[in-house]
Amino acid sequence: MDYNLSEWLNLIVRWFHVFAGILWVGQTFLFTWMDRTLNREESIWMVHSGGFYVVERQNVPEALPQTLHWFRWEAALTWLSGMALLIIVYYLGGLMETQALGGISISVLVGFVLLAVAWVLYELLWQSPLARSESAGAVVSFILLVGVIFGLTRVMTGRAAYMLVG
Known part of the structure; x- marks a missing residue:
C-alpha cells in the first residue's frame, strides 16, 4: 500500500475509532447512571441543549x-473502525511480520480465525453450567x-498479539 495513503487512512480511521469509542463509553455511563437512578418509582427529568426530557423505566412495557x-x-462503529484499524495498521502495514508461521498471510488467517473461535467459545462458556x-x-x-496470549506471542509480534487480544 502507498505510504501516504496508508498514513492518511490510519489517521482518519484511528480518530474515527477514538470518537466512536468516546460516544460508546459516554452512552454506557449514561445508561449505568439511569439504571441506578430509575430503580425508584418516579421518572427523572433531564435537560440538554434547551430541551427537557422525561425518562421512565419500564422493565416490561405494556406496549412497544x-x-x-x-x-x-456507537458500539458497532467502534468495533467496525477497530477492525479497519487492525487491517490497515497490522495486516497491510507490515506490523505482523513474523516467520514463525510462514509469513504474514498465515498470521492474518490465524488472527481472523482466532477472533471467530474466541467469540464462539466465550458464548459457550458463559452459557454452560x-x-x-x-x-x-x-x-x-x-x-x-493467558493461554491465547501465550500462543499468539509465539506466532506474531508482541504488539500485534496484544492488539488482537484487545
Whole structure:
C-alpha cells in the first residue's frame, strides 16, 4: 500500500475509532447512571441543549412504540473502525511480520480465525453450567485468555498479539 495513503487512512480511521469509542463509553455511563437512578418509582427529568426530557423505566412495557430507538451504532462503529484499524495498521502495514508461521498471510488467517473461535467459545462458556458461578467462570476465562496470549506471542509480534487480544 502507498505510504501516504496508508498514513492518511490510519489517521482518519484511528480518530474515527477514538470518537466512536468516546460516544460508546459516554452512552454506557449514561445508561449505568439511569439504571441506578430509575430503580425508584418516579421518572427523572433531564435537560440538554434547551430541551427537557422525561425518562421512565419500564422493565416490561405494556406496549412497544412503533419506532424504538436502539443504542447500537456507537458500539458497532467502534468495533467496525477497530477492525479497519487492525487491517490497515497490522495486516497491510507490515506490523505482523513474523516467520514463525510462514509469513504474514498465515498470521492474518490465524488472527481472523482466532477472533471467530474466541467469540464462539466465550458464548459457550458463559452459557454452560460454569456460568452459575461467576468467580469460576472468571477464573476459566482468565486462564483461557493467558493461554491465547501465550500462543499468539509465539506466532506474531508482541504488539500485534496484544492488539488482537484487545
